Amino acid sequence: MPTADAPLIVTGAPAWRARIADTLRDAGLPTPDTPTPTAALSRPGVLITDPGTLARLTPNAGRATLALVRLERDLARALDLGADDAELESASPAALRARVHAACALAAARAHRPTPLHDEPTGAYRADVFDLALARDLATAERLGLPLSLVCVAPRDHAPDAAAVTALKRVVRRRTDLIGASDTHLSVLLPHTPHADALRLARDMREALRALPATRGRRVTYGIGVATTVEDDAARLTERALAGCRASQGARGHVNGDKPR
Known part of the structure; x- marks a missing residue:
């Protein structure tokens, strides 16, 4: 679950942040930070957001992004916008915990990977x-x-x-x-x-x-x-x-x- 290496961050519109933070707490997850989208730009960790906010965020190598959406048809759109994973806001507590756990593992791995990501001769990923x-x-x-x-x-x-x-x-x-x-x-x-x-x-x-x-x-x-x-x-x-x-x-x-x- 979230650690000092992969803190849990929720960002989006103020009402959305508050509602999702409550949802996560109800699912038994730690209380997340809820910065504004601007303040969240440089934050590492697990970023939980909506597709609209995700479209305005820049990638962060030390971050894993989980998009929560209202409609099933928006899952693919969230992934297209760069989310590492996506889930319905109405998912069960167990499903939310599983997605956050996976995102935490990904964020921690990204924060500590010691080797270059790219193949030097080609510029493609290793x-x-x-x-x-x-x-x-x-x-x-x-x-x-x-x-x-x-x-x-x-x-x-x-x-x-x-x-x-x-x-x-x-x-x-x-x-x-x-x-x-x-x-x-x-x-x-x-x-x-x-x-x-x-x-x-x-x-x-x-x-x-x-x-x-x-x-x-x-x-x-x-x-x-x-x-x-x-x-x-x-x-x-x-x-x-x-x-x-x-x-x-x-x-x-x-x-x-x-x-x-």
Whole structure:
């Protein structure tokens, strides 16, 4: 539960802050701090807020954000705005405690991670950091019944480089979309993204990569695979996306999209 390393913070409109603070206390959670949105900007810990306030907050590397919403349809919107997790305001006390506990663990981990987040040669997230994000987002997708898509991009006979990462960043711009790098391929995590939307983005990635200049007089070709799930574990989802990636390398200009499962 909240500690000195991951204090519990509630911010939003004054009436909302007071109501949610009461809800959390009724759920058996410690009394949270309730600063104004401006005062909460630089605060580390577990930030509990509503989607409207979340849209005005800047990311904080030492913070985990839990959005509480009134309507089920707003859960995905809150995640799109950058919340690490989302729950209904009307959730049971046990559900609220579980979400706050998970957010506390995430905030504490972020505050104490000793290694760089990014792969130095490419500027993408390190593979181990990306894998943790994938596991977290898969769990959220399963709990909320939302789709999650993964795109794998593998250069042929060439290591992933910063130019490819920059090209992909021009396509994926949501706060929640992450690009990870391994020795052989790049992975693009697209939380709560249906398969059709992921395929469209993958085709846009293909065009962005095609526009890159030649490297040492030679153009790099890329295989691109897409997989979407609300059920797979991280290993199986990655395996499916990479299989599509390998298949697309043999089909010029083709994006291979595994069917959702």
